[in-house]
Amino acid sequence: MPDLSALTIAYGRDTHLANVVLGFEAQSVRPAELVIGVMQDRPYDLPATSFPVRQIHVTRPDGELPLAAARNRVADAATGEVLAFVDVDCIPHPDFVAETLAVCTPETGILMGEVAYLPSGATEHGLDFDTFEQIGQRHSDRQGPPPKGMRLCNDYRCFWSLNFAMHRDTWATCGKFHEGYYGYGGEDTDFARTIDAAGLPIWWMRGAKVFHQHHAHCMPPIQHLASVLRNADVFAERWGHRTMGHWLWGFSLMGLIEKDGDAIRILREPDESDYALCRQTDDMPYANSRRVIDILQASQQEEEARRTEVAEAEIAFVTAAE
Known part of the structure; x- marks a missing residue:
């Protein structure tokens, strides 16, 4: 079986990131590594793990968030055959790594796993995945996963950057994230547009679920x-x-x-x-x-x-x- 590099980028959100790390430690098949793009000057103090964790600093002199550059740095630094990106507020289900590895190949293109949103206070007493399954909600404006397997996503604008994976061969040829984007917004849709223009498929998949942690946020942003x-x-x-x-x-x-x-x-x-x-x-x-x-x-x-x-x-x- 190929190995998987788990990738995330972070600014603040110490508790959220610690839960992400604990989620990867709870995997039925653990990742080969976790690579974190740290968009702040200080490194994170993280829980101990049975796999390597690397922190790569990616900041801008103007203080704006370098989301595109940070994603590029962690993917370029990864050693695994499969690259799995999760946002800093997304806790992976215990079967996340195993389910991603089962379907991700050089021919796959881009895979988007499931996302369930947790209510406020859901993680106060640790990671209880049985409870998460019961209380997590699907976003009403997002497509649900197929009943099983994978379903082609025919609109690049539906790309969901908070939980996606690809083979490293795909990453090497897809054009990466355009670093003209900084601050918030647009870099993920541009990436999906690049993938679409290259003729690579984007898939919704059943499984590879993450649980989105509640936090104060505004939409529109x-x-x-x-x-x-x-x-x-x-x-x-x-x-x-x-x-x-x-x-x-x-x-x-x-x-x-x-x-x-x-x-x-x-x-x-x-x-x-x-x-x-x-x-x-x-x-x-x-x-x-x-x-x-x-x-x-x-x-x-x-x-x-x-x-x-x-x-x-x-x-x-x-x-x-x-």
């Missing part, structure tokens, strides 16, 4: 407004159109941005009311842009209907009866 706009323009320069359209539309509905010809400009910075609308609360398993957009559009429609009602009432009031 208004806390990253400037970098989302910048990276959307980088994507447009490379591919002829912007990406992250659902986030940009949400920003527009909130009055944060507007189109100015072909350009998009920031009108104002998010305020507390915007954060209150977009913030994930403890009763939500995940933050959801669709929820926010639906609220904003419903409010906009109600306002338009009310304006029409008032205008009609004013006309009726001043119009003489026949």
Whole structure:
């Protein structure tokens, strides 16, 4: 059986990362190594493991997150035949490594495993995978896995970078993550667009599950407004159109941005009311842009209907009866 390098990138999130490490230590087939792209100056103090753990520092002088560069560094440094990327907030199921190794070959392309979102407090007393299975929820805006095996993903925009794997031969030929992206947003969709342009398949697969740990987050990601706009323009320069359209539309509905010809400009910075609308609360398993957009559009429609009602009432009031 080939060996697998587990890969992640991290900034802060010490407890989340420790749980990821413990998740890989609990594997039925352990990884050959865990390589961490550390996007901060200090290294992490991590739990002991039966496999090697390497920390590679990848930072930018301006303090922006180098997500694309960090993913490239850990993959380039990996020694395993199979490369499995998980986000720092994703705990692998005990069969994650075994199930990934069972299907990943040089001919496979890109594999996207399952993701279940955990509620707040789920990891307070350690890793209880039986409980995680019972309480973890699938994201409502994401495709579910096939009943068994793999199903082709025909839209690169559905690529999910928080849990994916490929053979190292694929990594060597696919073009990697474009390092013109930094800060938050766009680099993963660009990577999937590159994979698609190269004619490599992207698959949803049953198994290789991770459990996403609850944390405070906003969707759309208004806390990253400037970098989302910048990276959307980088994507447009490379591919002829912007990406992250659902986030940009949400920003527009909130009055944060507007189109100015072909350009998009920031009108104002998010305020507390915007954060209150977009913030994930403890009763939500995940933050959801669709929820926010639906609220904003419903409010906009109600306002338009009310304006029409008032205008009609004013006309009726001043119009003489026949």
